[in-house]
Amino acid sequence: MLKNLVRVLRGGRKKGPSLEEESLLAQLDLTRLPRHVAIIMDGNGRWAQKRGLPRTSGHRAGVESLRETVRTCAELGIGYLTVYAFSTENWKRPRDEVDVLMDLLVEYLHREIEELCANNIRLHPIGRIQELPPHARKALEMAVSRTRNNQRMVLNLALNYGGRVELVDAVRSIVKEALAGNLDPEQINEFTISSHLYTAGQPDPDLLIRPSGDYRVSNFLLWQLSYTEFWMTSVMWPDFRRVHLLQALVDFQQRERRFGGLNRGEKKCSGTES
Secondary structure: OHHHHHHHOOOOOOOOOOHHHHHHHHHOOOOOOOOEEEEEOOOHHHHHHHOOOOHHHHHHHHHHHHHHHHHHHHHHOOOEEEEEEEEHHHHHOOHHHHHHHHHHHHHHHHHHHHHHHHOOEEEEEEOOHHHOOHHHHHHHHHHHHHHOOOOOEEEEEEEEEOHHHHHHHHHHHHHHHHHOOOOOHHHOOHHHHHOOOOOOOOOOOOEEEEOOOOOOOOOOOOOOOOOOEEEEOOOOHHHOOHHHHHHHHHHHHOOOOOOOOOOOOOOOOOOOOO
8 A cells, every 4th residue: 555655646756755755654544634634825925035035936936835735635535625825914915926926826727727637626716706806817717617527636725815704704695595584593503604604515624734833823714623633834835845744644643633522541430520
């Protein structure tokens, strides 16, 4: 199994996995991988500034990290990958940086569409997509249409996304249904809210990865992260590679997820308080 996985994970590279990658692969239980991985692609600007480069160079360098991460997740059999590409707050950045980010999005979609289709990956943008520039929306529409029937993995691309905005949009949708008489307010529950989110029908993330050394969720998937395991690293996103993803997956499998319950080794003693 390991030899086959190593062969598959070469992904067209001239060199196969490093010794560290092979060691991490050997530790992975392929039957216990997270169904859904979320990533905050952070640190592009700081990566560039440390090298005396414009911030936009960091965003361009981060595209390679995204490519390798998407490919590896698909090859491992992870069903859903959500990446935070552009937040509702990112509009506050300098105009030229925002323009470059939008141009990079279009470039990425046109350059990667064939690989997405070849790897059976479906693109699903989440966020207020209607507020993006026309050329970005057009490229997204093309990619969504081309990948619509792909079933190996769903790539959620969070664009003009904010967790609070997502909840506002969900509440508005629920209220409209209630006012139209199609929903009894007394019947609203957690499932109702989940089914009106941008990620409706998808499992919540099992694992959140955040590069760059920050320890916050930054308004990302606020509802969905309720019981998600976090993995933080000081590595900047442009330097994030397959080995770091494998490290996160191995660490994830070493954790015991209780979802508010007890450890398997914990027992409540009869006649005593817990």
